[in-house]
Amino acid sequence: MNEETKYDPHAFEPFAVTVDLAVFTVRESRLHVLLIRRGQDPYAGAWALPGGFILPRECAGDAARRELAEETGLSQESAAALHLEQLRTYSDPGRDPRMRVVSVAYTALVPGLPEPRGGGDAAHAQWMPVGGLPELAFDHARIITDARERIRAKLEYTCLATAFCPPQFTLGELQQVYETVWGVELDRPNFRRKVLASPGFVEPVEGAPRRTGGRGKPAALYRAGTAAALHPPLLRPERRSERRPEGERSV
Amino acid sequence: MNEETKYDPHAFEPFAVTVDLAVFTVRESRLHVLLIRRGQDPYAGAWALPGGFILPRECAGDAARRELAEETGLSQESAAALHLEQLRTYSDPGRDPRMRVVSVAYTALVPGLPEPRGGGDAAHAQWMPVGGLPELAFDHARIITDARERIRAKLEYTCLATAFCPPQFTLGELQQVYETVWGVELDRPNFRRKVLASPGFVEPVEGAPRRTGGRGKPAALYRAGTAAALHPPLLRPERRSERRPEGERSV
DNA sequence: ACCTTTATAGTCACTCTGACTATAAAAAAC
């Protein structure tokens, strides 16, 4: 920042700085986002992303973890273990009708099961499928759109998908994550081959295979590996069809 | 944001919100970043990224464009044409010793030539090679590190590299961008083959080939294509060696 | 003229990928 010639704290109206959280999970083969119902104006009664003000001695990431713990009833420790990633900052002057609010949006991915139960803010927290969301407060619909696109892209070249899975999971469950987030069907043997060929993506668990509700042959269990990036990347099939038609090639 | 239970503008010390700009260019096969010398404390005399406060009725992106135009002497129009991308927001409570400053960092890529000349803030603006930067003010060294990593990654799967090139460029120049940003040497025929096979990455210009300072065979000229994403991606060679050794494969 | 330099064309083996077939092991249907 170059405040040298412009620094005058009174020359500017105060900015409020908040965090917003786009927390996603996969349930019943559908992507869900965590929403809360607003109790006050503006947008009283509307659904909104969880979030809140950054405290004076707190960075945005800490604020996001704190809000997430508060509003989902998660313990501070399990919130600390979550995959939380800064998405981007929304600063449109009109995005909050009351005052100038700049919001740093974060994305978190959680395994399917945990129901948001909660003390305090979590009273009205609820998972909603991202298809057919209601009207959302502020620019939160935009934030969700951006977050979804970010997740879609990151599944291609990172190991992020395991963040949607419980500590132990089958390759079928991992494939469901990809299929749900990308909205495509993938060939099972090919998916398996690529995942297992990506070093550090998943590691086999030596325990017994699971079967529980499953109708077919029991699947082997895996846990998330240590790698963060995926090489080679797992490209989504759609994009391949953006290929230029034959004969149009340059030179 | 969930201000419903917490909204009290006086409960929080005011936050200042700024933008910081990490503007890169490739000169003489080295990546350079645009820095300005600070005239005032804190960090008087130190080098810093250009940037400044967001105005009351301005979003962060507009502020970034305005500051960039002011501090590089670019016209507002050419600044509007630049590739400007939000990097991330830095909100550490101690990052500015004077007060709580949250800064939204942006990355911009410009073609090699334009020397920052400037009215106003630009008086002390200068391109500095990213290898061996001096001590920087605030957390700006961190911002530059993050920005470089972002650019390195985006060259793989987007057409971003053309933003470093003038309107017309040779494939050799484009390759230099990759080699400079990635810090690797690439095989020229293979690079050529991959770029031309990526639909919409570059388009041939029908004019005469250039030769100017060149010592060898004149190269054909290209301009940036219309595509934003690169399929298939141009993976940097380093990462391939992260491959897991033979025999360690799961299952 | 020759050498050097850069651009461009092409080759070849290897890998990766998508599409597909086959087999195994469980639950559900009969």
Next chain:
DNA sequence: GTTTTTTATAGTCAGAGTGACTATAAAGGT
């Protein structure tokens, strides 16, 4: 209890993509 269905896993094959490399073309330098 046998058959059918379902899911997991193994394997095959052709085509695309890639790295390493060779060859030729067209300029400037000596």
